[in-house]
Amino acid sequence: MPHRWTRQIIVTLSCVALALNGCSLRCWRLYDCPDPPAYKEDLIAKYAGRGLTIEDPVPNVCEDDFLPSVPVSPDTPVTGEVSYRNISLQEAVETALANSQVMKDLGGVLRSPAALATIYDPARVYTDGRFGEEAALSAFDASFGASAYFEQNDYGVNNVTVGQNGLFKQDYNNYQVSLQKKSVTGATFTLRNVTQYDNNNQEASFITNPFVFGQSWTNYAEAEWRQPLMQGAGVMYNRIAGPDGEPGFANGVLVARTRTDISLADFEIAVRNLVSDVENAYWDLYYAYRDLDAKVEARDNALRVWQNVQANAGQGRRTADQEGQAREQYYRFESEVINALHGRLLPRSQTNYGSSGGTFVQTGGVRVSERRLRVIMAVDVNGHELLRPEDDPPVAKVKFDWDAIALEAVARRPELRRQKWVIKQKELELLANKNFLKPQLDLVARYRLRGFGKDLWGYDQPQYDNAIQSMMDADFQEYQMGVEFDMPIGFRRGHAAVRSSELALAREKAILREQENFIMYGLSNTYGEIDRAHQVMEAQFNRREAAYAQQRAVEASHEAGFAPLDLLLEAQRRVIDANILFYQARVDYAQAIKNVHFEKGSLLEHNNIHMAEGPWPQKAYDDALRRDLNKRRALTNFVINDAWIGRKKQNEFPLEKSDKPYKSTPIFEGPAFPETSEAETLPENPLRQEASPTPSVQPASMNLPVSSDRPAVIEASSDQEVNFGDEEAASDSAIWISR
Template sequence: MTSRSITKHSLCAIALLAFVGCASRVSVPPSAVSSILAEVTIAQPDLNEVVQGDAQLGANTPFSIRESASPDASTPEPWDLTIDQAVQIALANSTVLRDLGARVIQTPGLTPTIYGPAIQATDPTSGVEAALSEFDAQINGDLFHEDNDRVLNNEFAGGGENFYQQELTRLESSLSKQTASGALFTLRHNFDADLNNSDRNLLDGRAWNWNFEGEVRHPLLQGRGVNFNRIAGPNATPGVYNGVVIARLSADVTVAQLEIALRDYLSDVENAYWDLHFAYADLKVKQQARDRSLNTYLLLKARQGLPGAEDDKLAQAKEQYFRFEQDVQNSLAGRLVVGTRTFNGSGGGTFQGTGGVYVNERRLRLIMGLPINDGRLIHPSSPPTDAPVTYHWNDLVSNALARRTELRRQRLNVDRRRYELTASRNFLLPRLDAVGRYRYRALGESLFDHNISPAGTATGTGTHEWLMGLSLSYPVGFRQAHSAVRNAQLRLARERALLTELERQVVYGLSNAMAESDRAYEILRTALNRENAAKEQYEILAGEAQAPVRQFDFNALLDSEQRYAEAAGDANRARVQYALATKNLNFEMGTLLEYFNIHLTETQSAAARMTSPTPGRQIVRSVVDLAKAPFSGDKQHSEPTPANPQSGEVIAVEESILGESEINAIIERELAHEASITRGNDLDAPIGSPSDHTF
């Protein structure tokens, strides 16, 4: 066959293969497609189960102005709530540390919960227990049995047999322990039981070859020392440090983050409380202004046609009445705008004063973890304080720099980077280990037998072996180690720079908070004086309007009504601003939890069960013990009996190491919480006159 014919046949074969490949199709029966789709169908939740489990969330219709204006509407059941009770209920429902935004919907994974420290402590890769597990004793073992039947071309490979047959049992076991100094101790036991058909064997039957071995490996340079192993761990590599010290610092950072989240949460609880307080006060002002404008309109209506009561002035009075009526409706229902919340201008929250009873009442319920609609209407009963408070600037700064949680968290990060730098310098040393090994080896006709009788005479086979030496690993140039040290230095410099900037930010926020406190107090005094002056002007003009004269200053009366309403509203705004300024100053100083008389502890305190000598709020919550306690579900919608401010009673909420009976009791209580809403009797009872909540 010539080369041309070979080429022609090759081209024909390639074309045929290409045609077959392009025209090939795989037909799948319709039944197979249906079965595949049935297997990959996305599972849907059981809607009946969801509705039944969360029936209490939507059992009641939300309050609205249309419902309140209906002739069939019933008066909402009032619930007078103090700020102490609001904080206690919020803490009892604080499994999820909520905010007044939509973070839990937008980014639920970033929403803080009380499980944060426990999750970090039990992390199997970076937790404290995970770091300690590197020093746990390790047992390893392999046990195999082989049945070999081989035909060998070379009889020397088969011990003089071309048809080699063998039954082999092998055991390799070891016990090792890593110490904090870096040394590794190992005990080994190995044996093999060999039965084969070779005629070159010393023993005719099954031969047991076994040994005991002990080994010590101790680092002399890299990896040596308790300090390095506590920081980086015994199996650390450059840039990866997960020793006990680092794990503990990570746990402390998580606890600090929980404290920050709890502080922000309580700050938002008080923000929502005073927003609702202002909404009620603003509604009352708008109602009074509406009633005054109605009286003015009726007065003009009675004088219609006389000088000063012309039709245009009557229409103007009617317009002002409806303007105030519109304000009343907005003050009752509210608009869906951003309310007062943390870090909306200031750290603790700048007062927005948007008003709206229904909206702010739902917002307070949301942040407290209560059912959004339960048929009751919360009424804040704690008045804002107007007492002057003076501060010493140097004490404020020193307290803020020492107690602000963000600074404490950043100092922990600086300590971590400092430890990492110390550990990284250890990798600039070569790996030089001192190794020592001792082995006792024997051969016998049974396990642990060290005697054989090949010629009828017992012969001992026990032998002693030992090894001593050095093991060296030397990366020329230490390129990775130098890079790790430089990286650790840069990370440490970054954390220190952030710490300095955080301190500046804390002083800046504290300066603003102190200046805002002074401003709020002076504005409160001015607003009260302005309210009194506006009230005096209105009363004078209203008295003149009632006098039997033919003409009075109608425009001045309408203007005084509006000025009086604005002055009263600004006075209410100033009261709440001053109350929030006091809270925000403690926020910036890092003493907000102490301001609420709340303490985070790692152990149960006996004092937490005793009566507090002074009135206040004290919630003792364990953080570390939550990692040791069993998971018992989310405690939602609980309303504990509040502490009595007169007797100083203390409520303690804590998790600790529990026994089996306590665990079962907790599980039963959690199931009860999921089935129904548990309320305290004294919180359910309405306090005050129902007329206070009738609109």
């Protein structure tokens, strides 16, 4: 029999345990740096062993390890020859993917860090404690509950039959254990066991009746089943809204899965944008080297002319104004060489100027462009080796088939796939909200076994001597069946939720149509840009050849004394302008080819980058195979059709008012990438052999963690693993995502 002091001890120990647990919230987390400052050592010693610690998914970064080396400036003294690190475009992309946990946009890391995509986002959405898939599935988990209450009642009433002459005293304990489970049909199953102890001074308890005691135990076990018949009923509703859904808020398994698919599409978009930015930065650096090369050549030619003018002026053959004119051109080219080498902070290749992949803008110089490439590759910003592109922009004429790439763009763009998942989510929410237009009608059934006795437990005792034996003998059996009905008058909240879902669905469909139109706009621009860039590249090459021919002729005429100095200096300026514009045209053409793959959604495959989720349960593969077979009987399509809820009709929402919609078209049977014609290689300049300059600057440093002879590996969060590389081709890159 419980004692009053026993109960007080239990209550006291519970309060002490809660208080100690509350103190553990005062915790300190210090960075584990090799040499922490003195004040951190004092804090560690003071708060050692006090409270909880948080396990970070990634190790802490110490400030000393983060500081880069000193950047090179024009005043940095030269200490030797400049060392270069030749890097290919494939290696630059591979290194960026291997080192990037954040899909960075230059400047966006500081402006809007919350909007940046990272490798942790898909796993973070999947494991979200509020809206993730595991959180939605947890609503159907079994729940175990237990409670214990101890009461001491002492009161008086105006009734001599209560207690002793109206004074009632009672020790009452109530212990309860329950197990509850919600099913996907909306039903709730409950198993419950209740034990009650009652010791009171009721005078009727002390009569000679052998079945009435001063103290008694009551124990009963019951099973309860509650099944909604209208509102909240059905497998589809509970998978969409969950068993705790409300009007306007659906957080079921299907909705949570669409959120995960949306996050995967966002991650794919971020990876694609990162690859595009790496290629843009790579060609920006290529152009910066070529620009510097042309300006160094022009400066050297101007210096040679200036020296000749000075030598001839001493012989009285040239006037002072010619010497000043030649000197002015030399220092003009010298200033341009300094800017081309160290760079000015000018805009880089700009995106969303008619092309989502980027439009080339003349860069600010070698050093600035090289640092920009290092930043986006996530390597040391100021390295001891200058990165130098070893790949040249393509010159072969590439021709895409418009009908093929238009269909491919609508089918493969991740932005459209993401928007279709958003539409699917809105369709699911609309179905769930329509369920709240029904009244609530629940069927309730309960069965209970009761036991009563002087003690709680015993063996081979007389009748009603212990409650457990009485319950097992099924002396007392009870059941209950009934229905509960509840209906709001007018269903105002339900109608508002349905209307809001209809408007949200219409909005997302309108956005999808505009996205398709904008994709066609960008694809049209890039389709025409390829022909324009290639024709301009050929014209600029011919112009460069003509400029060099003119320079040779003017130099010979000037040496013979026929051509004036003005004509020679003007010929040199024409040569440098033709050189710069020719290399700009080559970079424009390379970016135009890349932008076509960007617009039609094949940029990752073009760079041999593949994305895949980790293994699922075997049942998921079986269901996917069965549904895929059913879909193949209906239509072979580029896009794997989603769930069969609210499928869009084929001719609904065409891209433009024509008889040829882009929606729901058969799969493209042509090659994955367009065939190119034979390479029309442009000959090199006959006057000079192109070579990367070796400017007199302080050597820089860089240790690339990834080389072309081995695949790159990146470690993601505990819920996601990403590997880059290919076992067969070490220079290729691939992405594997597993949750």
